[in-house]
Structures are given as C-alpha cells and as structure tokens.
Amino acid sequence: MAEPWPTTRLCCVGAGKRFKRFRLMPSSVIRSFHYDPAAHTLDVQFVSGRRYAYLDVPEREVEAMRRATSKGGFFNRRIRDRYRFERR
Numbered sequence: 552m553a554e555p556w557p558t559t560r561l562c563c564v565g566a567g568k569r570f571k572r573f574r575l576m577p578s579s580v581i582r583s584f585h586y587d588p589a590a591h592t593l594d595v596q597f598v599s600g601r602r603y604a605y606l607d608v609p610e611r612e613v614e615a616m617r618r619a620t621s622k623g624g625f626f627n628r629r630i631r632d633r634y635r636f637e638r639r
Contacts, residue, residue, distance in 0.1 A: 580623030586613040593630065594639070602639040605630055 578598070585594045586608070593605040593613055612629060619625035 578622045581626060584613075584616070584622075586610070593634075595626065595630075604637045604639055605634040606636065608634050 580597060582596045582598045582600075584596070586592070587594070588610055591607050591609065593608040593616075594602060595605065596602045608630065616622060616625050616630070
C-alpha cells in the first residue's frame with residue numbers, strides 16, 4: 552500500500568549529528584513523526600520546528616495515528632496531555 556505522503560527526509564539531530572528518518576505528510580500542525588518501537592517513543596516535529604519525544608506510547612496508538620486522516624486532530628485527542636514528553 553502506498554504511503555499517503557510522498558517520501559521521507561533525513562534530519563540531523565542532536566549534538567552527535569545523528570541522522571533520523573522522519574515521515575513527511577500534509578498537516579497544518581505536524582511536520583513529521585517517527586516511532587521507535589523498542590523504546591515506545593514517538594518523536595513529533597511540529598511545523599513550528601519544535602520537536603518532542605512522547606514516552607511510553609503503545610504501538611497501536613501510533614498505527615492509529617498513521618491511519619488517521621487528520622494527524623493533528625488525532626494527536627490532540629489521543630497523544631497530547633496523555634503521555635509524558637521531553638522537548639528535544
């Protein structure tokens with residue numbers, strides 16, 4: 552099945568200049584997101600440029616977010632204010 556957004560982008564993050572792959576998608580709120588299933592961490596980059604890591608997010612929530620028509624709406628209803636986070 553084809554992705555609803557065209558491609559991925561490599562972003563240089565952190566002091567160690569590691570590269571992470573983020574999904575690009577049409578959204579007025581969320582620029583991209585990446586999920587680490589081993590750590591249960593959802594990294595979200597907003598269109599403002601701010602990045603947050605949401606901790607202990609179950610994989611089923613991320614899969615539902617991937618399928619959601621409105622990523623920002625889903626995030627506001629099901630992720631924000633429900634999971635601990637760290638600003639990156």
